[in-house]
Amino acid sequence: MAPIGVPQHAQVSIANPIGAGFGIVGNLVESRRAAGAGQELEKLLTKVSYDLRASLQRSVTVAVRKAGFTVVPATSDRPDSDRARFLRQYPSDTHADAYLDVYATYLGFEAPQSSTDYRPRIEIATRIVSARTHQTLFQAHIVYGAAATTDDDAVLVRSDDGAHFRDRTALSAHPATTARALQSAIDAVGWELTKRLM
Numbered sequence: 237m238a239p240i241g242v243p244q245h246a247q248v249s250i251a252n253p254i255g256a257g258f259g260i261v262g263n264l265v266e267s268r269r270a271a272g273a274g275q276e277l278e279k280l281l282t283k284v285s286y287d288l289r290a291s292l293q294r295s296v297t298v299a300v301r302k303a304g305f306t307v308v309p310a311t312s313d314r315p316d317s318d319r320a321r322f323l324r325q326y327p328s329d330t331h332a333d334a335y336l337d338v339y340a341t342y343l344g345f346e347a348p349q350s351s352t353d354y355r356p357r358i359e360i361a362t363r364i365v366s367a368r369t370h371q372t373l374f375q376a377h378i379v380y381g382a383a384a385t386t387d388d389d390a391v392l393v394r395s396d397d398g399a400h401f402r403d404r405t406a407l408s409a410h411p412a413t414t415a416r417a418l419q420s421a422i423d424a425v426g427w428e429l430t431k432r433l434m
Contacts, residue, residue, distance in 0.1 A: 241339030248273035303433035356421035
């Protein structure tokens, strides 16, 4: 199993923000707001010793083991250039039968619009590649918490109706509750991966 590729920071965004209607300036303001919100979420999770990225790595490992595979973690780090895509190169000297390659394109919370609640959103792409032939044996794109996606092949996992936060203040009010909401989303993505691999 290759180290999971993850975004540099946790994400808190609005899919269709009001500011986007104001062109380039509105989009610039929204991107700065989202960056600040992501940093706030990172600090919040640190308060309760919750490591979002490590939690995703554990969940994927457990999911693959539940599906009957033996998982051997890679000893090398994932290159930063492959953080948001599948690895361009796999090790050639290995005793593994296949490589499990996973990266996340979204880890955090998203509100569909400026006037709607934030909900956990997790999005991963995963594939298994033959160590001998380098052919793709399995591939899936799993999205938790989004109503729609541009990828017709994506597996949409419905979010927990109870895990929602009115605004960023509500996200920050109870760090343990916020962390539990993220963990629940990660567990749901892991379970979906297990089902796909069985």
